[in-house]
Amino acid sequence: MNKILFKNVLAYFSDLSSKRISFYIDQSGKVNFLDSYDISSFEEVVEGEDLVIMPLLTDVHTHIRVPGQEEKEDIVSGSKAAARGGFGQIFTMPNTNPVVDNAYLVDYLISNINKNSVIKIYPVGAVSKNQLGEELSPLLEMKKSGAIAFSDDGKPISTNILRKALIYSKTFDGIIIDHPEDIVLSGNGVIHEGKISRAYGINSIPYTSEEVCVARDIALTRETRSRLHLAHLSTRHSLKYIEAAKEEGLNITSEVTVNHLIFNCENIPIFDTRFKVKPPFRDEEDMNELFIALKKGLIDVVCTDHAPHTLEEKELDYSEAPFGTPGLETAFAALYTYFVMKNKCNLEDIIKWMVVNPSKIFSLPVLELKNRSRANFFIFKKGKEFLVSPEMFFSKCKLSVFLNKTLYGFPLATFYNGNLVYKDKNFMKSVKQEI
Numbered sequence: 001m002n003k004i005l006f007k008n009v010l011a012y013f014s015d016l017s018s019k020r021i022s023f024y025i026d027q028s029g030k031v032n033f034l035d036s037y038d039i040s041s042f043e044e045v046v047e048g049e050d051l052v053i054m055p056l057l058t059d060v061h062t063h064i065r066v067p068g069q070e071e072k073e074d075i076v077s078g079s080k081a082a083a084r085g086g087f088g089q090i091f092t093m094p095n096t097n098p099v100v101d102n103a104y105l106v107d108y109l110i111s112n113i114n115k116n117s118v119i120k121i122y123p124v125g126a127v128s129k130n131q132l133g134e135e136l137s138p139l140l141e142m143k144k145s146g147a148i149a150f151s152d153d154g155k156p157i158s159t160n161i162l163r164k165a166l167i168y169s170k171t172f173d174g175i176i177i178d179h180p181e182d183i184v185l186s187g188n189g190v191i192h193e194g195k196i197s198r199a200y201g202i203n204s205i206p207y208t209s210e211e212v213c214v215a216r217d218i219a220l221t222r223e224t225r226s227r228l229h230l231a232h233l234s235t236r237h238s239l240k241y242i243e244a245a246k247e248e249g250l251n252i253t254s255e256v257t258v259n260h261l262i263f264n265c266e267n268i269p270i271f272d273t274r275f276k277v278k279p280p281f282r283d284e285e286d287m288n289e290l291f292i293a294l295k296k297g298l299i300d301v302v303c304t305d306h307a308p309h310t311l312e313e314k315e316l317d318y319s320e321a322p323f324g325t326p327g328l329e330t331a332f333a334a335l336y337t338y339f340v341m342k343n344k345c346n347l348e349d350i351i352k353w354m355v356v357n358p359s360k361i362f363s364l365p366v367l368e369l370k371n372r373s374r375a376n377f378f379i380f381k382k383g384k385e386f387l388v389s390p391e392m393f394f395s396k397c398k399l400s401v402f403l404n405k406t407l408y409g410f411p412l413a414t415f416y417n418g419n420l421v422y423k424d425k426n427f428m429k430s431v432k433q434e435i
Contacts, residue, residue, distance in 0.1 A: 002431050005037060007047035009379070014055050014355055014366045016348040021053075025375050029418020033371040044428060050382040055351060055368035056088025056119075056416065057332060057378075058358040061153070061177075061231060061255060061303035063324070064090075064121065066112060067105065068097030073308045073396050079117035080394035081306070081328040083422040086378035086411040088367040089120040090306075090328070094131070095154035101126035101137040106145040118421040122148035127165045127176060133158030136165060140172055148362060151177035153231060156213055159220075166226035175362065177229045178217050180238070181279065185209035190319055192265045192280040200270065203319070205280050207235040214238040218245045221252055229361065230254040232305050234279035236289035242298050253361050255301040256290050258331045259401060262338050263287070273314045274399045277305070278323040294353065295345065300361065302353040304331045308397030326397045329410075330388065334402060336380075336409030367416070374418035378411040386410045 005024050012018045022034045024042065039045055064078035073081075082090050092109075094100035100109060106123050113121045125147035129135045131154065139150055150165065151157075156179050157165065165176050186209040191197050193204035214230060218241050221228045230242070233256050245252040259277065264287040268275040275281065293299045307324025314321050332350070339345045359366050367376035385406050390398035392410075414422040423431065 002043040003041070004044045004046060004428060004431060005039065005042040006053070007045050009047070009051045009053050011053035011369050011377075012055065012347055012351060014351060014359075014368050016351060023369075023371075025415070025418070029374045030372055031369060031375050044431065046428060048381065050384075051379055052347070052382060053369055053377050053379050054086065054347070055355045055366060056376050056414070057086050057354040058364060059087050059090040059304050059306065059328065059331070059354075060229075060301055060358050060362065061257075062090045062092055062306040062328065063095070063308070064092040065096060065308065066092070066109060067100075071310055071396075075112050075116040075121065077394055077396045078328070079119050079121060080422070081326070083118050083414045083416065084394050084411065085328045085330065086332045086380075086414055087119060087328060088376055088416050089122065089364060091122050091124050091148055093124050093151060093153040094126040095152070099126050099131050100124075101129050101131070103138060103141040103145040106142050106147050110146045118419070119416050122146070124148060124153070124177065125150045127152045127157050128161045131155060133161050136161060136168065139165065139169055139174060143172060143174055149175040149177050149229070151179065151231070153177065153179045155179060156181045156183060159216065162217065163220050163224065166220055166224040166228065170224060170226040173227070175227045175229055177231055178213070179231050180210050180213035180217060180233075182209045182213050185212070190276060190280070192282045194265060194283060196265055196270065205278075207237050207282060207286070210235050210279055211237040211241075214241050218242070218250065218252060221245070221250050222248070225251070227251045228253075232257050232260070232279060232303070233290060233299060234260055234282050234286065236286045239289065239293050239298055246298065253300045255303045256294060256299050257303055257305045258327060258334050259325070261287065261291050261294070261302070262334060263401065271318045273316070273318055273321040274325055274401050274403070276318065276321055276323055277307070277325055291344070295349070300353070300357045302335070302350070304328055306395075308395050309399075310397070311399070314399050325399065325401055326393070326395045327400075328395065329393055330400055330402045330407065332411070333386070333407040333409045337407045341408060375415035376417065378414040380409050380411050382408075384408060384410075
């Protein structure tokens with residue numbers, strides 16, 4: 001890498017402090033803070049009042065589709081999408097083909113990751129064998145192989161298996177992640193149950209399908225005193241249970257997706273399969289209350305639920321198209337555009353939701369700018385706008401809900417473990433991307 005001086009840039013840290021700093025990255029990929037410098041000794045100088053250094057983000061909920069669904073995403077494309085979005089570590093869910101429900105497949109996945117990923121990817125193991133909800137998977141063996149947590153995401157964990165998993169995982173301090181949905185209530189619904197579903201006569205998913213499952217999960221966590229993380233909350237009606245559980249001291253954490261903070265059933269185009277997700281986008285009041293809960297600390301983490309599909313799948317009739325949309329590339333830029341720039345939150349909040357809290361919950365390293373340590377950060381420019389287009393995506397799925405929208409705050413460069421893993425073509429022109 002050419003010797004580049006980062007001059008007087010504004011850097012944010014995981015302790016929620018910030019300061020202007022100058023530094024360079026040496027040939028080994030290590031950061032060196034500078035009090036003084038000779039500009040002539042550097043091949044390029046990166047400076048600007050509007051340039052901001054951020055810790056690398058963590059996404060605890062993605063679908064990288066390996067093994068068996070590589071036509072949708074693979075380790076190379078998924079990890080490059082993450083790097084483009086400012087992420088340094090992500091979780092990948094086990095609802096693949098075959099399901100990642102044993103130590104052999106965890107080992108296989110980690111081997112693939114080590115060979116092909118430009119960032120850190122943690123496998124999540126399936127709670128039940130083949131995600132059928134009938135027999136518990138070998139959780140401890142998967143943890144020893146490197147599974148970060150356990151989930152049957154894509155579907156809820158059956159009640160009996162969830163209880164067994166909570167009891168067993170407590171013996172080795174494991175974490176269960178549940179997809180809270182009562183599939184009997186959801187049935188074959190495709191959008192939120194409300195005035196739009198009734199007006200069009202569309203099969204719908206009531207908010208109670210999530211609410212009753214959240215209540216069940218908390219009751220089982222209370223009984224077992226284990227660790228439970230609730231995935232992708234979508235309705236305000238779940239929040240009262242979480243608030244009571246936290247007040248009671250239960251080890252309950254939860255997440256909300258970026259998209260569920262921005263979209264609701266009334267501000268999206270009907271029958272556009274890019275917006276077909278599960279749980280569905282619900283009422284505007286739900287959207288607003290989720291953000292309030294996040295600010296209050298009832299919800300702990302913001303994630304993407306990055307769920308890529310092929311163009312052919314998403315071009316099917318709305319009722320037949322799969323649930324899911326990509327999100328890794330756009331997550332930070334969307335939060336910055338819709339919330340930071342509108343003074344609804346600040347960058348410290350995003351660091352808390354996407355760096356600090358994931359690290360605390362899942363015992364992960366914090367990846368940030370540190371003197372004499374390998375470079376871990378991304379840099380963006382305030383006020384620089386981007387028109388979102390398919391060409392911006394490394395994910396195999398380009399069907400973003402933000403296509404043709406203007407977003408600010410896209411990373412211009414991402415460094416992971418001392419390597420430049422993403423660079424905008426117009427930024428640091430003297431430097432070639434290494435990976």
